[in-house]
């Protein structure tokens with residue numbers, strides 16, 4: 012499971028301070044030093060760690076903790092609040108267009124889990140919100156992607172709009188939206204092409220799709236297992252496309268968790284959902300507070 016190492020280390024640190032009737036500046040110093048190391052080891056962005064530790068130190072050395080009746084517990088509360096804040100609020104809402112269909116554009120690097128997550132998100136929209144999505148296969152460079160999306164559509168019993176690998180992805184997206192209007196599908200989820208790395212060609216194409224279809228959401232799918240790279244990728248996509256949210260995949264793996272803890276702080280964009288496995292029902296709303304509780308035990 013994700014965050015195991017971080018969780019163990021932070022829990023050890025917390026244990027030391029938990030029962031303390033009095034917390035000295037020295038105690039806080041030691042604790043924050045350990046927190047800092049634990050976060051760095053979990054691959055959290057260096058600057059994010061620095062700011063985080065500074066805030067905890069300020070609050071923990073302040074009156075809030077020193078003068079409280081249960082200083083040890085109060086320190087833990089501060090750490091939990093800051094950890095929650097770091098990951099953002101509960102923002103797993105999805106836009107609803109004034110006039111349907113609502114258009115969601117899925118972007119991300121190849122292998123991040125974009126196509127799978129497109130299917131998962133469609134499943135979640137139907138199950139939790141009673142929506143009727145149509146999927147659009149606009150990844151024309153990886154032929155298997157179209158087939159993969161069609162297979163997902165069959166499994167879900169949902170329509171998939173595809174035009175093969177020769178068509179222009181912009182046209183595919185536009186035609187999918189037109190079809191959704193005709194067929195009364197209230198969401199269109201566009202699976203776009205990925206590349207192994209961020210490159211200009213890819214970004215240019217994604218910008219073109221964005222300009223033409225004006226999506227209500229642009230969700231970046233990132234692989235939590237890629238650590239710091241996930242954060243860099245998120246930053247690049249956000250700079251180019253002004254994404255509206257992040258869907259973090261593979262949180263079921265033994266990721267150290269750095270991506271989940273850094274992306275919000277670095278890009279300012281919320282993590283909306285987390286992939287917890289390969290199956291279609293394994294996409295969950297990302298709740299920072301619950302995640303912080305899980306990490307701190």
Ligand code: GDP
Nearest residue numbers: 121122123124125126127260261286287288289
């Ligand atoms: P794409 O190239 O971005 O479209 O990636 P795919 O959707 O083809 O996914 C790449 C691989 O990641 C596939 O084997 C998926 O089953 C797997 N995958 C996607 N999301 C998750 C997840 O949340 N957990 C796990 N364990 N595997 C995932």
